[in-house]
Amino acid sequence: MNNLIKIGIGIGLISLAACSSSPPPDNPTHGKINITADESLEPMVESIYKAYEGVYPNAKFNVVYKPEQEAITTMLRDSARLVFSTRELNDNEKSVFAKNKIKYKSEFIATDGIALIVGRENPDSLITMAELNDIFQGRIKNWEQLKRGSQKGPIVLVFDNNNSSNLNFALKQFKVSDLSRIKIFTVKSNKQVIEYVRKNPTALGFIGVNWISDGDSPLAAELSKNLRVMGVSEDASPDSIDDFFQPFQKNLGLKIYPLRRNVYVISREAHSGLGSGLINYIIRDVGGLLIEKSGLWPTKPYNREVFLEKKLN
Incomplete structure (x- = not known):
């Protein structure tokens, strides 16, 4: 009887070991996971994950775009493996992971810019940071x-959402404590900001620059129609137009466009899975080239090697 019990226990332990060693449902090139992102980053995120799915047909990302705070909360609640955001986690958010003994990783992947847009009918295209602060x-x-x-x-300030990264960035940048003193209007997306600005000559819109900066994208070309992108100067009394800068890629990289911000991808993945594969693709592979194509400045540019061959006649 004792031998039978021992045999039974042994079989049970073997079964438990087999269960605990079963492979995770996804790996860096195969599987399906949920990811989320701030809506202002949608064009960049779309180009990255779709390219990755093209390289690895067995990889599938279910992507949901939300206002940044909601996107981060989705990841904290384990409803998404990754989040693309324009800020790192704050202390309260970090404590959620610490309480549950979950390790997270944050990668700085790009420099983004907030584009200030006005309609084509508005002749004003230059503004200083001091004037923005006064507004x-x-x-x-x-x-x-x-x-x-x-x-x-x-001046009607137009933003995409009450909880968006664009609005939060501006309020923090200009230390706004009382919204009642300004004329501010929110819609539901960066697209709607663009549409509103086109129709309202006194509107000043705030959008993520990647919505209008990909020159090869038909959507970006369409959205850019009948818009002006304002030049912004950090100098309170600029001497010439050369003191104003637009959120062009070079100006983001040289850090001379004032309204720039970092872009992060934050992961709660506990194993080397599909999320890790996507992050490695961004920071070590051609993901940097896709970020560059989106009009942002990649933290780790994709190295393109050019070989020159000299032929003798």
Whole structure:
């Protein structure tokens, strides 16, 4: 009887070992996972994950775009493996992982810019950071109050969402404590910001630059129609137009465009899975080239080797 019990226990232990050693449902090139991202980064994220699926047909990403705070919360609740965001986790968010003894990884992958857009009918295309600060503090309310202002009427600030990275970035950048002093309007997406600005000459829109910066994208070309991208100067009293910068890729890389921000991919993946594969693709493979094509500045540019061959006649 004792021998039978021992044999039974032995079989049970073997079964448990077999279960615990079963492979995870995904690996770096195969499987299906959920990821989420701030909606302002959608064009860049779309190009990256679709290219990865093209290289690895057995890889599938279910992607949901949300306002940044909601996207991060989705990842914290384990409803998404990765999140693309324009900020790192704050102390409260880190404590969620610490409490559950979960290790997370954060990779800085790109430099992004907030593009200030106005309609084609608005002749004003230059603004200083000092003027922007006065707008957000409620001291400047009309276009004609700008030093170079030609447009008349109230300045209407337009953002994509109440919880978006674009709005949170601006409020933090200009230390806004009282929203009642400014004329601010939110819609539901970066696309809707563009549409609203086209139709309203006094609107000043704030969008992620990758929505209009991919020159090969038909969507970006369509969205860019009838818009002006404002030049911004950190100098309170600029001497010439050369002191103003737009969120072009080079200006992001040289850190001379004032309204720039970092882009991160944050992972809660506990094994070397599909999420790890995508992150490695971004930081070690051609993902940097895709970021560059989106108009952002990759943290680790893709190295393209050129071989010159000299032929003797």
